[in-house]
Each structure stands twice: as structure tokens, then as C-alpha cells.
Amino acid sequence: MALRGFSAGLEPTIRNVFEAPSPAALSRLLDRDPSPSAPAHLVPFRTGGPAAPVFCVHPLSGISWLYSGLLRHIDPGHPVYGIQAEGPGGVADLPDTVEAMAERYLGLLRAVRPSGPYHLVGWSFGGLVAHAMAVRLHELGEPAGSLFLVDTVADTEAGPEQPIDDQRIFRLLLTAAGLDGERFASAELDFATVSALLHQEGSVFARFTEDDIGRVIAVSRHNYRLARAYRPPRYPGDATYIEAAANAPRRVPHHDLWRPHVGGELTVGHTPAPHHRVLQPQHVAEIGVQLRDLLRGPRCSAPRPAAPLPSCPPVRGW
Structure with missing residues (x-):
């Protein structure tokens, strides 16, 4: 999903994209006064x-x-x-x-x-x-x-620990955007490369910052422990x-x-x-x-x- 065509002052958030069913509705949403929205988890x-x-x-x-x-x-x-x-x-x-x-x-x-x-x-x-x-x-x-x-x-019986690090999360985002993760299986990815690929795809995940990646890693590790x-x-x-x-x-x-x-x-x-x-x-x-x-x-x-x-x-x- 691409986020194109808005000025810097009307930059939509990812939540805005899903609150509005069309570009016209998104423009109306960004023009209106701020109002309470769905709970932050939703x-x-x-x-x-x-x-x-x-x-x-x-x-x-x-x-x-x-x-x-x-x-x-x-x-x-x-x-x-x-x-x-x-x-x-x-x-x-x-x-x-x-x-x-x-x-x-x-x-x-x-x-x-x-x-x-x-x-x-x-x-x-x-x-x-x-x-x-x-x-x-x-x-x-x-x-x-x-x-x-x-x-x-x-x-299932607990298997060996699987490391959850920035490389795994980078590949997750590329896979989620429809890119072939196996293509990058042996590559050492960095934030700039992944961000550029996501922008080329017009992906909503192109808006992720390095801080966002860090939080996804922390959440993934936490949930992995819960699952085991x-x-x-x-x-x-x-x-x-x-x-x-x-x-x-x-x-x-x-x-x-x-x-x-x-x-x-x-x-x-x-x-x-x-x-x-x-x-x-x-x-x-x-x-x-x-x-x-x-x-x-x-x-x-x-x-x-x-x-x-x-x-x-x-x-x-x-």
C-alpha cells in the first residue's frame, strides 16, 4: 500500500490509511480536527x-x-x-x-x-x-x-532457540511486502537497503524507522518467550x-x-x-x-x- 500524494503538512499515519477507504476519504480525514480514535492497540x-x-x-x-x-x-x-x-x-x-x-x-x-x-x-x-x-x-x-x-x-516439544534479531525482522518486512525473502537469505541486510526496497514496492512498511525495527525485535523476543x-x-x-x-x-x-x-x-x-x-x-x-x-x-x-x-x-x- 503506497502513501503518496500528500504534502508534508498532511502526512498520513499508518492508522489513517486504514481509517479511510479511499484517497478522497483520506484527504477528508486529514483535513478534519483531531478526534478520539480506536484504542491504540487496534x-x-x-x-x-x-x-x-x-x-x-x-x-x-x-x-x-x-x-x-x-x-x-x-x-x-x-x-x-x-x-x-x-x-x-x-x-x-x-x-x-x-x-x-x-x-x-x-x-x-x-x-x-x-x-x-x-x-x-x-x-x-x-x-x-x-x-x-x-x-x-x-x-x-x-x-x-x-x-x-x-x-x-x-x-510441540521445545526446539532450539531461534535468534530474533534485526536480520530476521528485516526479512519479515520484505516478505510481508511480497518480496521473495529467500532472495536475501544469504545477504547481510541493513536498514537503508531494506527501507529503499520497501519504498520501491510502495509498502506501508516503508514508514518504519530504525526505532520501529528495534521495538519489533523487542516485541518478537517477548512473544517468543511466551509461546515457548x-x-x-x-x-x-x-x-x-x-x-x-x-x-x-x-x-x-x-x-x-x-x-x-x-x-x-x-x-x-x-x-x-x-x-x-x-x-x-x-x-x-x-x-x-x-x-x-x-x-x-x-x-x-x-x-x-x-x-x-x-x-x-x-x-x-x-
């Missing part, structure tokens, strides 16, 4: 619509803008938000467990709509948090929305799991590892993209159409009910 991809809202939980990096490509596949009746890791307290105020993170994010859901159902989407680390949120919503008696997990690992210490509980409802293509043979498919943690029906879909590329612009439709079809189920697409409804039915034939 990226408002789409704020209007009578159907239950969709919340996309950040992966390890803490960046929820990666989900922006899903928006075109989600019917316009659904408000859609990304949940960012950093709030007003920054990296000094990150939750110290996945359960605490889930509890904090439930407050964001209720800031948008006081009661459910809520649809939850999580890729990678975000799937662990989305599942924990669904468990807590069930405990609180909220009507069930859909739970959509994308290539999230559960209950966490084992998901059992969620009594239904869930949909999207398995990505494996870079190497898997002893056990990741969706099988989730079966003990889903008490209802576990519907399994697939994407031919490998884990780190599933939300790239050229691959995101493979995920988006499966999410769209799930949300079009009769229990998911209707406006908020007056009484709790059973969870959304699984989608067949993926």
Missing part, C-alpha cells in the same frame, strides 16, 4: 457494518497490518480490526503471559462492541492468543463466533484450522496437534503457501476465501443476535 481496517466484528490477532512480530489483505475477502457487513501488540505503554507494558494478553485484548473487543459474538483470526503466535481469547469468552458466557487459526503450532512457555487449554467450541505448506516434512500435521484443544468440530483447510508467506499479497487470497466462506455461514453472517447462538458451522470441501 488498527481499524473497517469500522462500519451490522454483522459481528472480525478481530485479527498479531503474530510474533506484534504487527497486525499484515492482515490487511484479508479485508477485500471479508463481506462489508463485518467490521474488521487488527490487534497490535503495543499499546500506550509500549514495549515496557507487554503482558507477561498469553492468558494475560488474551484478557487485555478482550477489553478491546468490548470497546468496539459491548457483547459478542466476536470472530477471531490468528496466524502463527496470533493463533495461540485468539484461541485463548475464545476460551475466555466461553467462560464469560459470550455467544460463540468463529475461531480461525492459520498455521499455528500447539503442544504456553500450552493451550481446551476450547469447547468449534474451530477452523488452515495448514500451510511445510518447508520440511512434518512428523505430525499441525492440525492434528490442535485436536486435543478443540472440544467441538475442527475443520481443516489448506494453503499451498509456506508459513511465512501465507499473508503475502500474492497468497493472501488463498486464506481470504476460506475465511469469507466461513463467515458466510448462517450463524456467522447475521447481525448480532438477541440471545446466544451455537457456534458457527464448519465449512466443508476445502
Whole structure:
């Protein structure tokens, strides 16, 4: 997504880009007086619509803008938000467990709509948090929305530590912008090179500063520690799991590892993209159409009910 055509005095923020659906609307947004916006943890991809809202939980990096490509596949009746890791307290105020993170994010859901159902989407680390949120919503008696997990690992034996440094984050940003990360696998990247590549692509991530990179590294390390210490509980409802293509043979498919943690029906879909590329612009439709079809189920697409409804039915034939 490019951010071009505005004077220095009207420089849009990344949040502005998602608050406005068109360049004209963005201009009107920048011209108006400042007003309160969504909570700092939320990226408002789409704020209007009578159907239950969709919340996309950040992966390890803490960046929820990666989900922006899903928006075109989600019917316009659904408000859609990304949940960012950093709030007003920054990296000094990150939750110290996945359960605490889930509890904090439930407050964001209720800031948008006081009661459910809520649809939850999580890729990678975000799937662990989305599942924990669904468990807590069930405990609180909220009507069930859909739970959509994308290539999230559960209950695996702790493997060797994987370093999270500036090189890994640089490659993550290039991959998110649709560039071939393998092209740079052996290169020693620096901020200037990565920034120039992102600007050439017209990527929203071109606005990242070196300080932004440092915060993403800190958030990623923090969430990596949480993930290694966490084992998901059992969620009594239904869930949909999207398995990505494996870079190497898997002893056990990741969706099988989730079966003990889903008490209802576990519907399994697939994407031919490998884990780190599933939300790239050229691959995101493979995920988006499966999410769209799930949300079009009769229990998911209707406006908020007056009484709790059973969870959304699984989608067949993926």
C-alpha cells in the first residue's frame, strides 16, 4: 500500500490509511480536527457494518497490518480490526503471559462492541492468543463466533532457540511486502537497503524507522518467550484450522496437534503457501476465501443476535 500524494503538512499515519477507504476519504480525514480514535492497540481496517466484528490477532512480530489483505475477502457487513501488540505503554507494558494478553485484548473487543459474538483470526503466535481469547469468552458466557487459526503450532516439544534479531525482522518486512525473502537469505541486510526496497514496492512498511525495527525485535523476543512457555487449554467450541505448506516434512500435521484443544468440530483447510508467506499479497487470497466462506455461514453472517447462538458451522470441501 503506497502513501503518496500528500504534502508534508498532511502526512498520513499508518492508522489513517486504514481509517479511510479511499484517497478522497483520506484527504477528508486529514483535513478534519483531531478526534478520539480506536484504542491504540487496534488498527481499524473497517469500522462500519451490522454483522459481528472480525478481530485479527498479531503474530510474533506484534504487527497486525499484515492482515490487511484479508479485508477485500471479508463481506462489508463485518467490521474488521487488527490487534497490535503495543499499546500506550509500549514495549515496557507487554503482558507477561498469553492468558494475560488474551484478557487485555478482550477489553478491546468490548470497546468496539459491548457483547459478542466476536470472530477471531490468528496466524502463527496470533493463533495461540485468539484461541485463548475464545476460551475466555466461553467462560464469560459470550455467544460463540468463529475461531480461525492459520498455521499455528500447539503442544510441540521445545526446539532450539531461534535468534530474533534485526536480520530476521528485516526479512519479515520484505516478505510481508511480497518480496521473495529467500532472495536475501544469504545477504547481510541493513536498514537503508531494506527501507529503499520497501519504498520501491510502495509498502506501508516503508514508514518504519530504525526505532520501529528495534521495538519489533523487542516485541518478537517477548512473544517468543511466551509461546515457548504456553500450552493451550481446551476450547469447547468449534474451530477452523488452515495448514500451510511445510518447508520440511512434518512428523505430525499441525492440525492434528490442535485436536486435543478443540472440544467441538475442527475443520481443516489448506494453503499451498509456506508459513511465512501465507499473508503475502500474492497468497493472501488463498486464506481470504476460506475465511469469507466461513463467515458466510448462517450463524456467522447475521447481525448480532438477541440471545446466544451455537457456534458457527464448519465449512466443508476445502
